[in-house]
Amino acid sequence: MVKKVLPLSLIVALRFFGLFIVLSVLSQYAKDLPGGNAFLAGVALGGYALTQAVLQVPFGVMSDKIGRKKTILFGLLLFAAGSVVAALADNIYILLLGRFLQGAGAIGSVVTAMIADHVREDQRAHAMAVMGMTIAMSFAAAMIIGPVMAGYFSVSSLFWLTAALSLSALVILFTAVPEPPKIVHHYSEEEAKIKHVFKDKDLVRMYITFLFHSGTMAIAFFIIPILMKEKFDMTTMDYWKVYLPAVFFGILAMAPAAIFGEKYSKGKEVFLVSIGFIVAAFLLMGFSDSFIWFAVGATFFFIGFNMFEPLLQSFVAKFAKVHQKGAALGVANTFAYVGVFLGGAIGGWIYGHYQGEGIAVFVVILSVLWTVWIIGMRNPGL
DSSP, X not given: OHHHHHHHHHHHHHHHHHHHHHHTTHHHHHHHSTTOOHHHHHHHHHHHHHHHHHHHHHHHHHHHHHOHHHHHHHHHHHHHHHHHHHHHOSSHHHHHHHHHHHHHOOOHHHHHHHHHHHSOGGGHHHXXXXXXXXXXXXXXXXXHHHHHHHHXXXXXXXXXXXXXXXXXXXXXXXXXXXXXXXXXXXXXXXHHOGGGXXXXXXXXXXXXXXHHHHHHHHHHHHHHHHHHHHTTOOOGGGTHHXXXXXXXXXXXXXXXXXXXXXXXXXXXXHHHHHHHHHHHHHHHHHHOOOHHHHHXXXXXXXXXXXXXHHHHXXXXXXXXXXXXXXXXXXXXXXXXXXXXXXXXXXXXHHHHHHHHHHHHHHHHHHHHHHHXXXXXXXXXXX
16 A cells, blocks of 8 residues: 555655745745735735646546646646746746746645545545645754755755656656546535535535645735844855754654544544644744744744644545545635635735734634634544
8 A cells, every 4th residue: 555655645746845944034035025025925825726726626627537647747847947937036926927827736646546446444544644744844954944945055945956856756657557447426516516525514614724834824924034134144055043943843743633633532622732832833923023932933833834734634424424535625725725825815914014023913813713713623533
């Protein structure tokens, strides 16, 4: 099973690494480009997610018609092309074009479908865990490598690296990934209707959680590099001093969150604690003039954000009916992509008008609504 899943997981990890590696430095870079401002920098940060959300389902349909490999090939080429455009950008509008084009290579759902094609039902949870682990490792590496590489070379070099990694993923696709078997699914037209995955109140609560979770991530990655430079006069080369401990403690937080959420059926309580960490994080980052407290705030954010990670996909799968799991996960991931775009755009607009304090107040208000939404949710299995 691992032999079939690992190459596909590496393809996804390489693509995500390319997206993650610029997150830690992009907002300040975009803001400083000719024509740039805080709002457009936020759009540049989350722009890839908008096209990814729009094209995720069409790519899935395309893969059913022309085959998984051809669709992944097309998506990776689009992603590489977008990376080249972003690398060559000499103003904010060319960068925006590149970011939207990057997101157009929406292969995530196709790779997930291909994994499902290759492994038995009883092995899919393990397969998804392998993919999740490779993505988590790519995220951790990108947070450290991105600022250092941008400091030594430039932010443009990160986009060139991303383009090269996309082409490397093509090599893996055609040398290590076997052809998937032909699989025909027999579901009634009524069962397949997407409206049915909106009837369960707990599923809808999870969709909103995906939206808010990804939205706060985009806001955090907008504000952290800008404040490091503008408030604390840090160079890009030194950003790792904030990201390294934040990522480290964020990863440590995932295991206890998974244990309490899955083994002890306390997922709702884990979510509420996570929201508390996120609120504290933005209050510290937005209002503190102390670098130490700012760094603590960034660490709190990664802890709160990562505590959600082991439970989100799992809870959607548990709340959904057997024949609706794929549709429910697709809807949840679409909400997540929309959250990234809205978080970047709204965060940029708020910062442009009200600075870091305004963003902190906005996240607190958002988190109050989020908390009320979560309190009404039941823990799956109870």
